[in-house]
Amino acid sequence: MSTSAPITQDVLTIPRKLPEGPTNIVGLTRPQLREALIAAGTPEKQAKMRVNQIWQWVYHWGVRSFDEMTNLAKAYRATLAEHFVIVIPEVVSRTVSTDGTRKYLVRIAGGHEVEVVYIPETDRGTLCISSQVGCTLTCSFCHTGTQKLVRNLTAGEIVGEWPEPGEGTGENGPRLLSNVVLMGMGEPLYNFENVRDAMKIAMDGEGISLSRRRITLSTSGVVPEIARTAEEIGCMLAVSFHATTDEVRNTLVPINKRWPIADLLDALRAYPKLSNSERITFEYVMLKGVNDSDADARRLVKLIKGIPAKINLIPFNEWPGAPYERSDWTRIEAFADIIYNAGYASPIRTPRGEDIMAACGQLKSATERARKSRAQIAQEIASG
Ligand code: SAH
Numbered sequence: 001m002s003t004s005a006p007i008t009q010d011v012l013t014i015p016r017k018l019p020e021g022p023t024n025i026v027g028l029t030r031p032q033l034r035e036a037l038i039a040a041g042t043p044e045k046q047a048k049m050r051v052n053q054i055w056q057w058v059y060h061w062g063v064r065s066f067d068e069m070t071n072l073a074k075a076y077r078a079t080l081a082e083h084f085v086i087v088i089p090e091v092v093s094r095t096v097s098t099d100g101t102r103k104y105l106v107r108i109a110g111g112h113e114v115e116v117v118y119i120p121e122t123d124r125g126t127l128c129i130s131s132q133v134g135c136t137l138t139c140s141f142c143h144t145g146t147q148k149l150v151r152n153l154t155a156g157e158i159v160g161e162w163p164e165p166g167e168g169t170g171e172n173g174p175r176l177l178s179n180v181v182l183m184g185m186g187e188p189l190y191n192f193e194n195v196r197d198a199m200k201i202a203m204d205g206e207g208i209s210l211s212r213r214r215i216t217l218s219t220s221g222v223v224p225e226i227a228r229t230a231e232e233i234g235c236m237l238a239v240s241f242h243a244t245t246d247e248v249r250n251t252l253v254p255i256n257k258r259w260p261i262a263d264l265l266d267a268l269r270a271y272p273k274l275s276n277s278e279r280i281t282f283e284y285v286m287l288k289g290v291n292d293s294d295a296d297a298r299r300l301v302k303l304i305k306g307i308p309a310k311i312n313l314i315p316f317n318e319w320p321g322a323p324y325e326r327s328d329w330t331r332i333e334a335f336a337d338i339i340y341n342a343g344y345a346s347p348i349r350t351p352r353g354e355d356i357m358a359a360c361g362q363l364k365s366a367t368e369r370a371r372k373s374r375a376q377i378a379q380e381i382a383s384g
Pocket residue numbers: 139141142143182183184185186187188218219220239240241283284285314315316317318319360361362
């Protein structure tokens with residue numbers, strides 16, 4: 001059964017003429033694929049069935065060539081091959097952490113690179129995907145935010161971050177992929193349409209078939225897009241909260257100057273009802289002496305009163321040149337206790353993949369890292 005949305009008005013914006021050069025099937029929503037097939041000569045009456053067939057081949061069976069689509073006539077396969085391609089980004093390197101976390105470097109068009117992190121756990125496997133190359137926001141504790149080069153990923157590139165069927169089989173057996181978090185590089189709500197389309201593809205019951213409750217989108221607080229996220233994606237929401245006063249949040253998450261805490265909380269309050277999801281995850285990075293006092297914990301509890309919430313405490317992950325330190329373990333535990341005693345779950349996130357720079361906020365394209373270190377070397381030389 002298909003869980004994809006009925007054809008919506010976005011179809012109207014797509015001309016029935018194929019663009020120059022072959023169109024990539026990966027990343028087209030069902031309505032977009034239908035229109036593209038019709039533009040390529042598929043009779044309208046057959047279009048729905050063809051969409052279903054091609055969809056299953058691409059997303060359920062992982063087929064990458066039209067020749068393998070054996071329930072389509074040979075002539076039709078040839079027509080498809082003339083107008084379309086099935087391409088996903090190339091994985092250029094795989095790094096495995098001592099704790100089993102894997103980091104994939106994926107190359108997308110234009111030679112850009114994004115990092116995808118897979119976190120295996122006993123009862124589940126989480127894929128942490130990126131929505132942009134770099135990030136236009138400049139949260140002061142985040143490595144990604146220091147990357148200059150930024151471009152939005154297309155819906156196809158976002159879906160392309162999923163491992164190929166069969167990937168990872170071998171001595172450890174096939175890996176379980178049960179959850180997806182949009183917590184890699186970039187601010188997903190600054191690339192709303194592409195993220196939405198990619199998630200619709202992932203949630204489609206005839207393909208990747210991921211439940212919307214197993215997708216968590218993390219935002220730094222792009223308030224005007226939060227209601228739309230509930231209505232058009234309906235996934236779980238996480239918010240990079242990180243501070244309990246506007247003064248401190250302005251320095252940590254500068255988007256707060258545009259949409260301050262009170263506005264953000266209003267949007268969050270409305271989210272569970274709009275999206276019919278249970279609770280919001282508040283992410284809170286623990287920075288020594290900056291946001292980790294008992295008073296902060298008590299303020300946090302007061303601020304979120306009435307919002308069904310879980311507070312995820314993230315020990316700060318260091319990166320070269322970072323201006324902060326991780327809070328002491330006893331401090332993190334004391335902070336967690338105050339929140340827990342107020343009735344909220346307050347798990348402390350175990351840092352994963354730190355040795356391969358795959359932990360939260362450590363991601364940054366390798367090319368960019370190389371560029372930066374060259375610049376740093378040049379600077380060192382210049383300053384004698
Ligand atoms: N741009 C989105 C999603 C990506 S960041 C957002 O900001 O929500 C995923 C999470 O990692 C966010 O909560 C972010 O604040 C956090 N993070 C960033 N840098 C970090 C660091 N150095 N240590 C720990 N967490 C970090």
